[in-house]
Amino acid sequence: MLRVRELFDIPCLKGSKVIAGEKGLDKSIFCVDIIEVPDADKWVIPGTFLLTTAYAYREDYSRLEKLVKVLAEGGVSGLGIKVGRFIQNVPxxxxRTADHMDFPIVLLPLDLPYVSVIKEVMQLIFERERLIKKSSDNQQILQKFLSEGFSEEEYIEFLHEHDL
Structure with a gap:
């Protein structure tokens, strides 16, 4: 798991900028996806950070505002928008809608490949999940050792021997 505010520590997102929903920067991100279709609201998954060029909304910004409402209500973590190609700015x-709903909107550099964002964010999420699992496994081992009368030293030796 990752917080929206931590995105800006990721190398490929250094040039990104929050333009709305700053109060929502502590929302959790569990995955990253791309949204380039007008009926994207059908696939809303809570905890997703979405990336878009807003191509599907370039001719009707009111639909983009409706999308932001649906995404925020559906528990989406935030929306990264590339401006400069299909839309020149975020209306x-x-x-205002995103700010009102504490829904982060992040401007992404136009030349930033989606794959870079997806790869780097998901690697960080997977690494954190791995560390959480390892910590949980170690805690279970410790509880077992202590309940069976082993000493702390024996537990530490076991962890060291098994590279845990």
């Missing part, structure tokens, strides 16, 4: 009404 004020979209920013």
């Amino acid at each position: 004020e009404e979209v920013i």
Whole structure:
């Protein structure tokens, strides 16, 4: 798990900027996905950080505002938008809606490949999940050792021998 605010520590996202929903920067991210279709609201998954060029909304910004509402209500973590190709800026009404709903909108560099974001964010999420699992496994081993009368030293030796 990752918080939206931690995205800006990831190398490929250094040039990104929050333009709305700053109060939502502590929302959790469990995965990253791309959204480039007009009916994307059908696939809302809580905890997802979505990436888009807003191509499907370039001719009707009111649909982009509606999308932001649906995503926020559906528990999506935030929306990263590339501006400069299909839309030149994020309309004020979209920013106001996102701010009102504490829904982070992040401007992404136009030349940033989606695959870079997905790869780096998901690697970080998977690594954190691995560490959490390892910690949980070690705690279970410790409880077993202590309940069976082993000493702390024997437990530490066991962890060291098994590279845990």
